Amino acid sequence: xxxxxxxxxNVWKAIEAERGRQARSIELxxxxxxxxRAVLQAQGSxxxxxxxxxxxxxxxxxxxxxxxxxxxxxxxxxxxxxNCRYANVQPHSGxxxxxxxxxxxxxxxDKILGLDLRSGGHLTHGARVSLSGKWFQxxxxxxxxxxELVDMDNVALIARKERPxxxxxxxxxxxxxxxxxxFRDIADEVxxxxxxxxxxxxxxxxxxxxxxxxxxxxxxxxxxxxxxxxPRGGMILSNDAEIAQQIDAAVFPGLQSGPLMHVISAxxxxxxxxxxxxxxxxxxxxxxxxRALCDRLAQGGLxxxxxxxxxxxxxxxxxxxxLTGKSAEMALDEIGITVxxxxxxxxxxxxxxxxxxxxxxxxxxxxxxxxxxxxxIGDMIxxxxxxxxxxxxxxxxxxxxxxxxxxxxxxxxLPY
Ligand code: PLP
Numbered sequence: 540x541x542x543x544x545x546x547x548x549n550v551w552k553a554i555e556a557e558r559g560r561q562a563r564s565i566e567l568x569x570x571x572x573x574x575x576r577a578v579l580q581a582q583g584s585x586x587x588x589x590x591x592x593x594x595x596x597x598x599x600x601x602x603x604x605x606x607x608x609x610x611x612x613x614x615x616x617x618x619x620x621x622n623c624r625y626a627n628v629q630p631h632s633g634x635x636x637x638x639x640x641x642x643x644x645x646x647x648x649d650k651i652l653g654l655d656l657r658s659g660g661h662l663t664h665g666a667r668v669s670l671s672g673k674w675f676q677x678x679x680x681x682x683x684x685x686x687e688l689v690d691m692d693n694v695a696l697i698a699r700k701e702r703p704x705x706x707x708x709x710x711x712x713x714x715x716x717x718x719x720x721x722f723r724d725i726a727d728e729v730x731x732x733x734x735x736x737x738x739x740x741x742x743x744x745x746x747x748x749x750x751x752x753x754x755x756x757x758x759x760x761x762x763x764x765x766x767x768x769x770p771r772g773g774m775i776l777s778n779d780a781e782i783a784q785q786i787d788a789a790v791f792p793g794l795q796s797g798p799l800m801h802v803i804s805a806x807x808x809x810x811x812x813x814x815x816x817x818x819x820x821x822x823x824x825x826x827x828x829x830r831a832l833c834d835r836l837a838q839g840g841l842x843x844x845x846x847x848x849x850x851x852x853x854x855x856x857x858x859x860x861x862l863t864g865k866s867a868e869m870a871l872d873e874i875g876i877t878v879x880x881x882x883x884x885x886x887x888x889x890x891x892x893x894x895x896x897x898x899x900x901x902x903x904x905x906x907x908x909x910x911x912x913x914x915x916i917g918d919m920i921x922x923x924x925x926x927x928x929x930x931x932x933x934x935x936x937x938x939x940x941x942x943x944x945x946x947x948x949x950x951x952x953l954p955y
Contacts, residue, residue, distance in 0.1 A: 575808070643793070769813075829851045
């Protein structure tokens with residue numbers, strides 16, 4: 540059989556170049572990780588050929604017995620890992636998991652309350668440019684200006700005033716513990732549904748180092764590809780039979796048709812890996828490493844939003860250094876450290892410029908790096924951004940930092 544290289548050298552070259560980029564750079568994007576070879580193998584399997592509309596035992600197509608087997612494995616493992624009674628593993632992405640919840644419980648024009656995008660919320664939590672902000676009336680809570688933490692009394696005040704149909708906790712760039720119990724109390728008080736979106740912290744919840752929303756939320760959504768270290772995809776979890784039934788109907792046939800069976804098989808593999816005791820060690824290391832990195836950046840004079848982190852990510856406010864997120868992202872890219880620009884609380888910069896960067900520890904922890912390496916990475920970031928700030932960066936220093944990146948990535952190779 541002809542291999543990709545022979546059939547389509549252009550695509551093959553791009554994939555190989557990406558493999559090299561991943562191997563040679565320090566990946567600090569908080570929403571990324573490195574899956575195992577087993578996950579990669581399942582995702583690249585013949586299950587991509589299978590159309591399997593419906594759910595295990597109730598499919599609209601023949602030949603689904605093996606598809607059923609992998610989907611049941613994924614569901615049972617998700618339930619065991621998150622200690623919940625129901626799991627839908629079909630959403631193609633985190634966004635579609637959230638849309639599944641909206642389709643199940645909301646009518647167009649209903650009001651939703653979520654964390655403001657600039658304070659770390661996600662697009663799908665009501666941003667104007669997203670379906671969630673176009674089809675629903677979206678209102679938001681922010682973070683308290685001094686502590687940069689979500690102020691639960693303020694969330695309660697807004698909820699009482701606005702009476703939303705759905706309240707969302709969680710985000711993409713909020714690094715602190717979330718008071719899920721209080722969110723549920725507030726939702727109960729105003730008669731709202733409480734949805735927790737743990738897309739970012741799911742692996743930490745699974746690994747026991749971040750509080751679980753499962754006992755409190757009516758419904759919990761997540762991605763499977765961030766700290767959970769699975770294929771790109773989404774999942775919806777709940778403990779209530781009626782809610783689970785509405786979710787299933789919303790995902791299929793409401794929102795999607797054929798599930799991505801190859802991805803679901805990779806989800807099953809990743810969930811199996813996360814059930815292994817070593818995953819708890821991994822989750823603990825992710826947290827320690829994120830704290831080591833944020834502490835080092837703070838010691839070097841950078842401003843860490845909210846003063847630190849309780850998870851895998853940190854948001855750095857670059858306004859005190861007079862830099863933009865865009866310029867920092869570009870400068871770090873040049874030395875082989877990959878981050879993303881990110882808005883910070885009360886940011887006036889456009890999203891494509893932004894006043895901060897977001898860093899995360901999940902991916903490099905998967906390579907085996909520990910606290911010492913993360914401190915070293917912190918020093919490289921400080922040296923680079925310090926050079927840009929003072930205008931003293933020169934080819935010699937740049938080369939020396941780049942060499943440091945190369946040494947680290949060579950010491951902690953990827954398995955593929
Ligand atoms: N929810 C949160 C909190 C996220 O950070 C993301 C990340 O992208 C999503 C949802 C959407 O996930 P996806 O990119 O898979 O649609």
